[in-house]
Amino acid sequence: MSAPPADQTSRAPGAAFILKKALISAFVALVLFSLMIGVRTEAGPQGQLIYWTRFDDLAAMVAAVFVGSILMELLRQWWGPVDTVRVVPASVQSALSLVGRLVAPVLLVFTFLVPVLFYNERYILDLAILVLTYVMLGWGLNVVVGLAGLLDLGYVAFYAVGAYSYALLATNFGLSFWICLPLAGILAALWGVLLGFPVLRLRGDYLAIVTLAFGEIIRLVIINWQSLTGGPNGVTGIPRPTLFGIPLSPADDGLAALLGIEFSPTHRIVFLFYLILALALLTNWVTIRLRRLPIGRAWEALREDEVACRALGINTTTTKLTAFATGAMFGGFAGAFFATRQGFISPESFTFHESALVLAIVVLGGMGSQLGVALAALAMIGGFELFRGLDQYRMLVFGMAMVLLMIWRPRGLIGHRAPTVFLKRSQAISSDLVKEGHG
């Protein structure tokens, strides 16, 4: 069947169409930016507001939109319609699947080697620790959002609970990191259950707003309960972690002295790196194992269809609560690690922005794909670091990148939901088996 001629013309619009579209875009941009960019306000010396005009900036912006619109349209024509199926040769396909299977092990080996390769580059090590922290948070939230399908906008609350648990227990009672780590996890899980109870009956976006409210409540309480948490000033002097009791310090009983090597502050960074790597891999391992247990299967079933889940006799209450508790526990671990790494925490670190970032990592990673979450964390945090030079435009570029990524890959980088249980081969069922009463 040949396409009708009208379709042909609409598919390849002429220069007039592109120009018209660009003019409309430029006009819209002119109205949008006229006051916000064309006029700049600022409080004057007497506190009175003054303003001045910036028509050159305005003209530049409008021109940029005009040119950008033309380029976009040309690019779209060059790329062709979005929904065409591009045939990939079988050889390329098999090579791609091989690469796909190799990505995870190669990445893991590379991660293990990072401190060896970049031993002298403090910046890269710090960045790697940061990325791994978000990988861990992403994997933790993945249990709640990716596996159980419960939209959680307040995940940072558990991160905060973990961080403050460790900080307060360590500074007030002098407990060591290795005792506090499980305690922080347990406390965070407890809060997860506490949050889980009121939201059991809620679904979808009601759930989202309650979790968001919960995250804000925790943050506001931390800010205002000054006698316990130090309020906006935060907690300072959080002890550094020890290697099971051996401090990583230049002291006589420090690790360097025991091993008889020269002390270097990099030792601690490397130790922190392997610590967060171990924690993240623990999260990953537990998640993978749980997915094969009945509870993990129940999570995935819950994500796909809650009503069907209940009809099959799955207890949705315990399923939801365990999902919240498990996710929260990993958030708590990550929080304790964050506190010991920073040595200082304040409510500033636990804003909605963090929740949104972690959620973006999970969604961009493909909701349930462990490798996808890791890659997304690397892309988001690494990208955010790359934009550091942009200074005040950083969040602007970051937000735009988020929008564009969502439009480009709405289902995430690795957007498949491979069921963990499936029949190895399809079977032909004879009709006498599916009669009434036999199923």
Add this chain to the structure above:
Amino acid sequence: MDYFAQQLINGLVLGSIYGLIAIGYTMVYGIVGMINFAHGDIFMIGGFIALITFLILVSFGLTAIPLILLVVLLVSMAITALYGWTVERIAYRPLRHSFRLAPMLSAIGMSFVLTNYSQVAQGARVKPVPPIITGGYTLHEGAEGFVVQLSNVQIIVVITTIVLLALFTWLVSNTRLGRDMRACEQDQTMASLLGVDVDRTISMTFVIGAALAAVAGMMYLLYYGLVDFFMGFVAGIKAFTAAVLGGIGSLPGAMLGGLLIGLIETLWSAYFSVEYKDVAAFSILIVVLIFLPTGLLGRPEVEKV
């Protein structure tokens, strides 16, 4: 008693502003089924545009306050509505039939963009304006010298809200556009089969929501006398809480929720502690949702398999 009456007035005024923003959330949710996280920032943009227009008009030597207010209102509504339209066009329309979380994430990204855009374009510092409307009425003078006051600003805020709400209810219930909106809300596919331009209707929803948010932004500017680039986040969350509290998707619910959140916040700061007013508002939201999982006026969702 006088103190209570005064707080009641303050709470109702604040609640009106929240209600105006909440309507935008609830309408968009009703039709597209997504949380428009950028809506709070649209409100902030509305406040900024009102401020800039006001400054320009004053520097041109206009002195007639009612005229200034009218022009500021119209300009702010028009430009902010265009912002709403653009945001929908860029960030949400490509994701119309996509998977549920994608538009929400895109909205969060858009919210970052708008916040930062205002910060870059207008600077990070708070922009104060001198009181534009002064004066008011003393309603009652108490025995201990406590005076219950109703300022002119408060009257303007409440009257504007009521007028807009009436206009808007009429629009939804009596016009072609309103019918299209309700049709899209029920079933988009069926509506498009029956000749409703779904894309246009959804765009109009965003435009109207943004225009109402602009009004809220201007009222905020009049009432508090300042705007800053970060005010959209907190106001947005409160307004969304209001929409959920009232039952998301329900217009009277959004207004009721807004008033309730405003009252809770004001009364809590008046009688208990200012620091915990947001905690109180959010806690009450959680408590209400435990007992009424679809909000106060929301329709219970019928599950079909």
